[in-house]
Amino acid sequence: MKQTKLFGLLLSAALVLGLAACGETGANSAGSSAPASSQAAEPAAYSIAALKGPTAMGLVKLMHDEESGEDLANDYTFSLAASPDEVSPKLIQGELDMACVPANLAAVLYQKTEGEIVTLAVNTLGVLYIVEKGNAVQSLDDLKGMTIVSAGKGASPEQALRYLLDKNGDSLDGDVIVDWKSEHSESVAALASGAATVALLPQPFVTVAQSKVEGLRVALDLNEEWNKLADDGSGLITGVIVARKDVVEENPGAVEAFLREYAASVDWVNGNVPEAAELIGSYGIVDAAVAEKALPYCNIVCITGGEMKEKLSGYLAALLAQNPQSVGGALPEDAFYFGA
Numbered sequence: 001m002k003q004t005k006l007f008g009l010l011l012s013a014a015l016v017l018g019l020a021a022c023g024e025t026g027a028n029s030a031g032s033s034a035p036a037s038s039q040a041a042e043p044a045a046y047s048i049a050a051l052k053g054p055t056a057m058g059l060v061k062l063m064h065d066e067e068s069g070e071d072l073a074n075d076y077t078f079s080l081a082a083s084p085d086e087v088s089p090k091l092i093q094g095e096l097d098m099a100c101v102p103a104n105l106a107a108v109l110y111q112k113t114e115g116e117i118v119t120l121a122v123n124t125l126g127v128l129y130i131v132e133k134g135n136a137v138q139s140l141d142d143l144k145g146m147t148i149v150s151a152g153k154g155a156s157p158e159q160a161l162r163y164l165l166d167k168n169g170d171s172l173d174g175d176v177i178v179d180w181k182s183e184h185s186e187s188v189a190a191l192a193s194g195a196a197t198v199a200l201l202p203q204p205f206v207t208v209a210q211s212k213v214e215g216l217r218v219a220l221d222l223n224e225e226w227n228k229l230a231d232d233g234s235g236l237i238t239g240v241i242v243a244r245k246d247v248v249e250e251n252p253g254a255v256e257a258f259l260r261e262y263a264a265s266v267d268w269v270n271g272n273v274p275e276a277a278e279l280i281g282s283y284g285i286v287d288a289a290v291a292e293k294a295l296p297y298c299n300i301v302c303i304t305g306g307e308m309k310e311k312l313s314g315y316l317a318a319l320l321a322q323n324p325q326s327v328g329g330a331l332p333e334d335a336f337y338f339g340a
Contacts, residue, residue: 234314
């Protein structure tokens with residue numbers, strides 16, 4: 001009998017880094033497509049991990065279908081984790097075949113394993129937002145001279161904000177000051193107490209904050225700001241799904257079949273928000289009420305092939321310029337990108 005292994009863990013600050021979905025050139029947050037079958041494949045059995053939060057949201061239909069005994073191309077065993085630190089060792093040691101991880105972590109693991117990690121798809125675009133209690137912030141220019149609260153120093157929130165400010169002609173810690181918190185919940189508390197009026201938050205913390213702070217509005221979507229300023233075809237990438245190289249080489253056709261089923265799951269989630277939110281809540285990923293409000297802003301996608309390589313390689317190059325160690329010291333080679 002097929003079994004789905006789900007272990008519940010608390011939502012953590014790593015949530016902002018772990019998101020999931022799939023597709024090919026032309027995919028966007030409203031839908032996704034997967035690679036056409038290029039070779040015959042025998043069904044395979046895959047163990048797949050995702051991080052609680054957006055990283056797992058795009059998977060829930062596939063998780064449910066597996067648990068319900070639907071006729072799928074492969075057999076899947078799913079697990080959920082609260083932190084990338086729980087996932088990385090299992091992937092490297094062969095306990096997992098695939099995992100949804102932060103985009104920069106995928107590059108770090110590629111370098112650490114000397115090329116034994118392959119990225120299958122971008123699964124989540126930007127989920128970072130500038131929120132404000134007031135109306136002073138209408139553009140990046142308006143952040144100049146402000147102090148904002150945020151968690152994620154040294155991680156995706158700082159890297160994305162620093163890149164955007166640099167591209168806009170401003171600087172972090174010079175023109176814009178960040179009061180760094182250890183957790184996103186601390187930023188929400190600062191907004192609720194009135195200690196701060198502007199914050200950088202990821203979904204679904206934005207939705208949580210809006211339920212606690214009357215009049216809190218989304219002032220800027222960093223995903224949109226990145227698209228306005230980037231001139232290299234890159235995108236603001238939060239999460240990807242990766243696989244061990246030996247898994248891909250053993251049965252690439254089965255991997256393609258998985259991506260098609262993953263893409264269908266992503267499309268269903270984006271197209272059936274109330275029903276998807278109920279599934280998300282039932283698996284303990286995020287509270288169903290929060291998920292229903294947050295899902296349209298989580299930018300869950302499925303991007304594979306050439307578009308994946310263009311967006312992800314540009315994003316990693318931007319991180320490399322800021323902090324080489326954030327991507328493992330060098331950019332991954334072409335073999336890092338499945339089907340590109």
